[in-house]
Amino acid sequence: MLGMMRKDLCLLLQRSRAMLMMAGVGIIIGFSTDGSFMIGYLTMISAILTIGTISYDEFDNGYLFLLTLPVTRRSYVTAKYIFCFLGDLVGWAAASVIYAGCCLAKGAGLGMEQLAAALVFLPVVGLMSAVMLPLQLKYGAEKSRLALAVLFGGIGVLGALGMKLFPGLPDTLRAFPEISGAALGVAALGAVVAAVALSYWISLGIMEKKEL
Amino acid sequence: MITVKNLTKHYGDFCLNVSLEIPEGRITGLVGKNGAGKSTVIKSILGLIRPDGGTVTVLGKDAADLTPGDKQLIGAALSDSGFSNYLTVRDCAKILEKLYGRFDAKAFLDTCARYGLPENKQIQKFSTGMKAKLRVLVALSHQAKLLIMDEPTAGMDVEARNEILDIIRSYLAEAEDRSVLITSHIATDLEGLCDDIYLIHNGSILLHEDTDVILSDYAVLKVPQQDYPRLDKTYILGQRQEPFGCLCLTNQKQFYMENYPGMVIEKCGIDDLILGMTGGK
Numbered sequence: 001m002l003g004m005m006r007k008d009l010c011l012l013l014q015r016s017r018a019m020l021m022m023a024g025v026g027i028i029i030g031f032s033t034d035g036s037f038m039i040g041y042l043t044m045i046s047a048i049l050t051i052g053t054i055s056y057d058e059f060d061n062g063y064l065f066l067l068t069l070p071v072t073r074r075s076y077v078t079a080k081y082i083f084c085f086l087g088d089l090v091g092w093a094a095a096s097v098i099y100a101g102c103c104l105a106k107g108a109g110l111g112m113e114q115l116a117a118a119l120v121f122l123p124v125v126g127l128m129s130a131v132m133l134p135l136q137l138k139y140g141a142e143k144s145r146l147a148l149a150v151l152f153g154g155i156g157v158l159g160a161l162g163m164k165l166f167p168g169l170p171d172t173l174r175a176f177p178e179i180s181g182a183a184l185g186v187a188a189l190g191a192v193v194a195a196v197a198l199s200y201w202i203s204l205g206i207m208e209k210k211e212l
Numbered sequence: 213m214i215t216v217k218n219l220t221k222h223y224g225d226f227c228l229n230v231s232l233e234i235p236e237g238r239i240t241g242l243v244g245k246n247g248a249g250k251s252t253v254i255k256s257i258l259g260l261i262r263p264d265g266g267t268v269t270v271l272g273k274d275a276a277d278l279t280p281g282d283k284q285l286i287g288a289a290l291s292d293s294g295f296s297n298y299l300t301v302r303d304c305a306k307i308l309e310k311l312y313g314r315f316d317a318k319a320f321l322d323t324c325a326r327y328g329l330p331e332n333k334q335i336q337k338f339s340t341g342m343k344a345k346l347r348v349l350v351a352l353s354h355q356a357k358l359l360i361m362d363e364p365t366a367g368m369d370v371e372a373r374n375e376i377l378d379i380i381r382s383y384l385a386e387a388e389d390r391s392v393l394i395t396s397h398i399a400t401d402l403e404g405l406c407d408d409i410y411l412i413h414n415g416s417i418l419l420h421e422d423t424d425v426i427l428s429d430y431a432v433l434k435v436p437q438q439d440y441p442r443l444d445k446t447y448i449l450g451q452r453q454e455p456f457g458c459l460c461l462t463n464q465k466q467f468y469m470e471n472y473p474g475m476v477i478e479k480c481g482i483d484d485l486i487l488g489m490t491g492g493k
Contacts, residue, residue: 003307003310007299010299056296059297060296060297061290062296064292065293067258067259068286068290070281070284070311071280075280211261
């Protein structure tokens with residue numbers, strides 16, 4: 001498993017120039033905007049880069065060779081998930097540090113508000129990775145983009161259909177008592193953990209069934 | 213080391229149905245034309261595809277149940293698959309170091325340098341021969357007891373092919389208990405390397421014979437059309453029509469030399485064997 005993670009790190013480092021460029025763009029965004037959009041931008045970029053290592057494995061019958069090494073299909077998936085989620089975390093942490101630096105440089109203070117703004121992106125990128133990983137493993141780099149578009153299109157259609165079928169739904173949701181930030185955080189964390197567990201289980205199934 | 217019993221696998225119209233055995237310390241060649249089923253056999257042995265039927269036992273275990281610990285004892289080189297082209301030899305060493313307990317990074321890098329593989333150049337910038345050498349050196353890098361090599365010399369010129377075969381020979385000379393299964397459609401590559409040969413055609417094993425026996429007892433008979441009816445066909449394994457008459461393959465060279473003194477009888481190589489047994493031209 002460590003070997004697979006080392007491979008992914010080597011592949012990621014091949015794109016170190018692109019990563020530095022993205023960080024530069026992030027700093028420019030950080031200085032030119034007031035919000036925390038930059039954290040979301042850099043965290044998403046790091047997620048896309050780490051998940052992108054799957055396309056290197058897939059290219060030129062790579063899976064075939066990788067699975068002749070002391071690696072099982074299960075350990076390949078486990079290593080990929082650990083690497084991608086660690087990558088998300090490192091990307092988020094780096095983006096948060098740059099964001100904090102930008103805030104301090106602009107003379108704005110750092111407090112709970114900024115921390116909350118940064119933390120919001122963690123479950124979002126976690127969910128994104130949970131969705132993209134099995135899609136990329138199943139369909140490969142090219143087709144997974146199409147599958148992602150179909151998936152989000154489907155969610156949009158279902159949402160629109162729901163609003164049409166239940167027109168009173170937004171008012172019902174607004175009638176709920178206000179939920180505290182901590183409760184919302186715990187709920188988000190729970191949702192992400194459940195989504196990642198489901199995603200991992202699906203990815204294991206995809207790899208186990210993959211004919212090479 | 214490897215036992216394959218009644219392995220079946222279907223791909224559309226193609227049906228693989230083979231049995232073979234590779235004992236310890238043996239170098240076995242699997243030869244056949246393109247599309248004969250060689251790579252499917254290799255993939256089944258490595259547990260990369262699931263057979264439709266039969267059993268594949270590797271190192272005493274079902275191929276599908278091989279653990280990372282078992283795979284430490286196997287070195288594989290596949291013709292069309294290897295480390296990502298974006299990596300360098302140095303990267304490969306770092307990865308292999310994490311994967312194999314008996315991998316020696318310094319020895320690996322030294323060997324790569326000796327065979328002209330630059331340490332810090334991306335694999336995508338390597339020539340076909342350099343990529344093939346790297347695949348073989350990776351397979352030999354961790355003292356594997358079982359080597360499985362699928363077309364390790366495919367697409368290479370004769371000099372590069374000989375170099376690769378020499379690398380494999382040197383590796384085998386280091387320990388007697390090492391076994392090899394090697395496939396190739398360039399049969400001459402295997403004549404000087406293998407102890408025995410399996411010939412596969414259209415998914416079936418047509419012949420299994422010791423290489424020495426093939427080279428000493430097998431022969432190609434060039435039989436003129438008018439002599440063909442009088443030829444004793446008891447020991448004829450295969451034949452095909454040629455402009456001069458009939459080209460026959462036999463495994464009893466001595467019999468025809470003694471009984472047909474005027475006949476043109478030529479030494480049989482593995483290429484002749486493939487053509488003779490599969491009816492090719």
